[in-house]
Structures are given as structure tokens and as C-alpha cells.
Amino acid sequence: xxxxxxxxxxxxxxxxxxxxxxxxxxxxxxxxxxxxxxxxxxxxxxxxxxxxxxxxxxxxxxxxxxxxxxxxxxxxxxxxxxxxxxxxxxxxxxxxxxxxxxxxxxxxxxxxxxxxx
Numbered sequence: 500x501x502x503x504x505x506x507x508x509x510x511x512x513x514x515x516x517x518x519x520x521x522x523x524x525x526x527x528x529x530x531x532x533x534x535x536x537x538x539x540x541x542x543x544x545x546x547x548x549x550x551x552x553x554x555x556x557x558x559x560x561x562x563x564x565x566x567x568x569x570x571x572x573x574x575x576x577x578x579x580x581x582x583x584x585x586x587x588x589x590x591x592x593x594x595x596x597x598x599x600x601x602x603x604x605x606x607x608x609x610x611x612x613x614x615x616x
């Protein structure tokens with residue numbers, strides 16, 4: 500019997516086989532912990548993180564809102580940073596998490612910020 504963590508790790512490997520970011524279309528990777536959420540825009544060809552945002556950023560952690568609402572703000576911030584870098588399209592990597600709740604809120608926030616995926 501596999502643990503929840505091992506099962507999620509296998510899902511992550513399966514996703515990463517299909518999803519890879521390039522300089523023109525980088526990967527938006529999501530990491531969700533129990534309390535915080537982190538996103539990175541990654542160019543897998545060069546192995547570089549182009550931009551990052553998290554719910555620990557000062558402008559987000561100062562607000563007293565739910566974790567889902569914080570996730571939406573993180574999505575909007577990463578979209579703004581991507582726009583500054585001239586990135587408009589990305590590939591979404593949910594990191595083995597189900598596409599609902601906080602992960603979905605990040606995607607919606609990024610779409611509102613003008614990213615396409």
C-alpha cells in the first residue's frame with residue numbers, strides 16, 4: 500500500500516513527462532503546503548527560475564483572508580511578474596495536486612492577470 504506522499508510523487512513524475520517549459524513557453528510550477536502556497540515560472544531548457552511568488556510575500560501575508568483568496572492573489576502577482584518579463588503564455592504544472600481549491604485559484608488569478616495556458 501503506497502502512502503499518500505508516494506502516490507502524489509508518482510503523479511508528479513507522470514505530469515513532468517508531458518510538461519516541460521521553454522524560454523518562449525515556461526512552466527508555472529505550484530507547490531502547496533498545509534499553510535502556504537508557492538509558484539515559480541521555470542525555463543526547463545536552461546534550468547532557471549525566471550520568477551517566483553508565494554503567500555509569504557509581504558503584500559499577501561499582511562492581508563487577513565482565506566488561503567484560497569491568498570492563492571488567487573499569488574496567481575495575480577506571478578502574472579504581473581511574467582508580464583514584466585514579456586511572458587504571455589505558460590504551461591501549468593499542478594505539482595501532483597488535484598486541480599481544485601487553492602491550485603485552481605492560482606490558475607484563475609494568473610488568467611485574470613493576463614497569462615494564457
